[in-house]
Amino acid sequence: MATIPVEYGLFLAIILFSLGLVGVLIRRNVVFILLSVEIMLNAAGLGFVIAGSHWGQADGQIMFIFILTMASAEVSVGLALAIQLYHRLKTLDTNSISKMRG
Amino acid sequence: MLGLLWLIPVIPLIGFILLAIIGPRLSRTAVAIIGVGSVGISAILAILVAISFISSPPAGNAFTQTLWTWINVTNFNPGISFYLDSLSMIMVLVVTFVGFVIHLYSAEHMLHQEGYSRFFAYMNLFVGSMLILVLANNLLLLYLGWEGVGLCSYLLIGFWYTNPANGRAARKAFIVTRVGDAAMAIGLFLLFNNLATLNIQDVMQRAAQTWQIGSPLAVTAAALLLGGAVGKSAQLPLQTWLPDAMAGPSPVSALIHAATMVTAGVYLIARTHVLFSLAPSVQLAVAIVGAATLLLAGFSALTQWDIKRVLAYSTISQIGYMFLALGVGAWSAAIFHFMTHAFFKALLFLAAGVVIDAMNDEHNMFKMGGLRTQLPLTFWTFLIGSSALSALPLITSGFYSKDLILFDAYASPSGSTWLWLAGLVGAFLTSIYTFRMVFLTFFGKPKTKAVYQPGSRINLALIVLAAFALLIGFLETPSFLGNINVLGNFLSASLPATSILPQRAGSEGILELVSAVISLVGIYLAYLLFLRVPKTTEAMVQSPVGAVLHRYWFSGWGFDWLYDTVLVRPFVWMANSNKNDFIDLLYKGIIRLNEALHRVLSNTENGLVRWYATGIAIGAVIIIAIVVFL
Amino acid sequence: MDIVFYIASAVAIICTVMVITRLNVVHALLYMIVALLSVALVFYTLGAPFVAALEVIIYAGAIMVLFVFVIMILNLGPQTSQQERLWLDGRIWVGPTILALILIAEVAYVLSTHSTPAYTITEISPRQVSTQMFGPYILGVELSSFLLLSAVVGAFHLGRRRQLYPEEIAVSAAAVEQNTSPQGDIQPEPQIQSDIHR
């Protein structure tokens, strides 16, 4: 099998995570935000898998499966919200739902 | 008989309580019976007690009666207890007797006034308080009476409460005397904390034992007591309240502001004479205060047009004589003058009350005149009172008491020619302003018709007082005129005899002669200035120098103005400008700060999802940084 | 095998960058699928074939299809791209980028200080994963089932088109009015109410 230093894998994970973060912060469209969140979740899962593989344990992969479960749940609810948002306000702009300002 | 002593102050107090509670529902006759009767019973009791005191003197010439212990905390245990010696006996007799006569007068004088029962309630309370004051065995009880008479003075000056000016005068009287009282209270703290008692006799005994003559503690204690005395007795520099106090009814002026309460300071100093003997500098201050006050008040009295204000200034001036006497150690002379003054000044005020009533509430002497024929009895009694006040030689009591003071001021070891001279000038002024008053009011052409004639009760009161004003002087006569020493001997049990410098003792006759002449000259001058050539007098007043002096004297040497500017206005300004309590601004500031912070923080709650996400990201970055780099 | 990892990583990064910069949602989705596929490859090279399969099936397959369906339901017109272009102006990039760089720098610093030697990756079989999962992690599995159930209920509830209450209609009408203004941009007004103090 391959001999990849664990740092490289983790470095990839953090880069993907940061890109996801940037995406969340710069986009106003709720669908893009959900996509970026997916990227971040995926990157986090990647980190777990790398760590698991480093120690030769299955726990990392199990964590990834849990993250996957959560991501799917999150996406389904999030997209439902997006549909509801568009249905009510005819827009996908998250800035338009700032009713809860102080 | 002495066991009845406690009833003397208590009976007027019972009268007060009765009148205060059920007075408004009683008829005027019943009110008068309770009001006058209680003081009358008190006077009778006082006479009985006096007879028994003189006929069978108790041990040590003093009688103490304790009702109960007022306050008892560790070693501080003043009692509600009365002390009767010759000094307080004299005071009790004068207070009850003059008080009774004035009550009798008031029963008629106030008859048509609103608040008849209120008046008698206050008057009874006053008599009760005054009796507590003079009978008090300890300084705390004396202070109770002291404040009680001050309260009654306040209540009675403001008796006609609907006029705000009266209220003002009343408050002024109370507050100014309270300034003196505060000094006196500090004096009491000092005495108790250094001598461990407030019992007057013990205080004097222990003070004499523990303090050197002129020791700082003795000087301070005496000075503080003097502060109380000048406040109550309207002496310099706290004399300003008394002229305004004339806003009260005439009987009040007679009883409180002439005969009894204002002499409480004299009584206090005489009572605690040992302390003053231990502090010669303060005693000298007493003499100087007396001398200065009698001159100042004399000049002011010259310029007043209000008959009662003239009398008020003359009261201040006469109490100045008493202070002068106290200051030179002539204790019994001061008490003697207090006695004679009580009678003749009460008489003058009561007569002036009749005049004012007859003139339909007119106080201005320049609008009176020629009342001699319209109010003959009042005229004669007023004349007797005025003669006594201006010390008409030989026949009036004022002559004997005032000249005794003048002689002592000259001849006692602490006296001096200057003090005597001041007294002499004062005597001269006294006869001028007194007879100015007599001439303006009773002589000359009638300007207004008398609308009222006094009734029997008023006439009786006037006659009785006039008789005393003439006769009481013979209790104490100079060595070349019978050398009677009834009063001095009686008082010798409680007050030390006046010491006389031997080299000056012989000059008594000459001094008497000089002052007699001065008095007569003064009367003649008054006759000249105000009856013969009033035009010239008027011109003198109008001249530049005269106008300035007149204004100065008229306003009581500008003391009112001074206090108003220095104390009253700043105080009122301070209170009014700080109405909203500047300390609250501090807390208002905290509220403002909170509101500002709230505004800032609520700006961050803007409802934008990405803003919150940014916050989370920044937080994560910072926390990771902390974990990584620390 | 190493080279596969590096190439897949590069593809994943490039595709992710493309995802977050696309104006058209569908383009972004396509890049996203590619990125996920390359991550799946990375998993494979790391000796996790089971997870790699899941990544392809569930992520690239199910979840992305969900996105596609939603986009189809929403039926966004061409003006959406226009809108996105307006929203994505240059300044908005600055802050997040700096944050992301700091984050990367911090992690890089940590990684550089703990250098571990390269090691040979051993494959972890689905069997191992399954025995672990239904052994010690059984509670987590149960909880995940709860989560999924609640997600299903939630998604159903939220996605339902129901009759709006009158006040909601008013609110949405007002919002629509604002959103259809040329900028389509609602600046939150700094409207501070401090009623509690009055």
Add this chain to the structure above:
Amino acid sequence: MILPWIIIILVIGGTLAWIAGRFGPHWPRWISLATLGIHFGFLLYLWIQNYSIFTLTTRSPWFALFDIPWISQIGISFSLGMDGLSLLLILLINLLGIMAVACSWNAIKDRVGFFHFNLMWILASITGVFLALDLFLFYFFWELMLVPLYFLIGIWGYENRIYATIKFFIFTQVSGLFMLLGILGLYFVHGANTGVYTFSYFQLLGTKLPQPLGFLLMLGMFLAFAVKLPVVPFHTWLPDAHTEAPTAGSVDLAGLVLKVGAYGMIRFLIPLFPKDSLSFAPIAMALGIIGILYGAIVAFGQTDLKRLIAYTSISHMGFVILGIFAWNTIALQGAIIIMIAHGISTSGLFIMVGDLMSRLHTRDFRRMGGLWSTLPRMGGAAMVFTLASLGLPGLGNFVGEFLVLLGVYRVSIPAAALATLGFIVATIYSLWIIQGAFHGRNTEGWKLQDMSSREAAIMTTLIAVILWLGIYPQTVLNTSLPAVEAMQKYAIETQQTIVSPQISPAQPLPIEGSITINTGGKP
């Protein structure tokens, strides 16, 4: 079991009154009055029965103690004790409670049941404060007192009541937290020193505190008491609260709540921190003097009658703090007399203002004047109370003020001299009350009904008490003397233990089982 009942009776009475409010407005009134009457009678009985022991030479100040564990894990017990001081203050608040019920007989028409519930609960919690001998319990009652008072002012107050209640609540609550800090600090230091973690007053006496922690803890407790008292820079809640409170609320504030601060200082602050409070005494006394003069000056500037009286309270409480920090028997006895006399006289004034308000519908001074002609009896009553507040001898306040100053003179002559100026400024504002309301011209032409028999009864009772205090204060002085001496002894003993640690700390009194009632010498 007597002591808990003293509190429980009030709690039950209040609750019953609330429930009875359903049947009609008169039910709660009568129930409260009856409860308080029974309570008062019971306390009087207790006083008379135990009075003889005050004059014994070998006396324990505590004639009733009660102690059961409450939360024993952290050393909290339900520990109550009554000595002369607390008995007097409970009698006072009971009397004033009756007055408060009586004066709001017709004034309160809205939610009468709940009103009386609050009133009774205030009394119950203040009674608890006066009885508590466990610091945690003390704090519990201390905070409990705020809640019903908050409702009382917040519901039945005047226009600006919300502002006033919030202000009052925040002031007292925040300062209470400082006290909690002080109590906890003491608790932990004592626990660390001895290994016994307890809130018991007797065991905490004589705790050795390191510096500057001891001083800070003392300061925290002082702050709580100072706000309640109130001492000048922390006083601004009082005028607002008084102004907006209904008459019964003002009576409670002036008569009861203010006393709690002074009581706390006498009972807890100085005995627990003798050394630190001694070093703090000059500052506290300076604050007292500032309070006397400042309160009086600001009072004179007010146009709202209730505000004016509130500021006079501040002035009077200056004497109390002065007396407490002089810490000798004379001054302390004086402070206790002032506490009682001020409670009576100020409550009398507030009730008088309440009666005036029900007739005039204004508190504004400028609209009054010349009321004596139409309200002579009320004017007379008002005169007595204002004279009491200016310190006229023969009325209660004078005795207290004189004793305080006499005691203060021993400690500091300038302080006594400056505080004596308070006599003068008190005269100024007191006479101003009379002048402004009752003397002068009746410019608005008021024609009013003079006091009803209910109002007259209230006034007569209060006047009788204040006269009794002024002429024969000995009953009160005797009752409080053992307590005062014991407090001083605690402070002295704790000071000694600080100096020489080998002497064992003050022996806590034996508390056996539940209760030990001293029945006047009988076993």
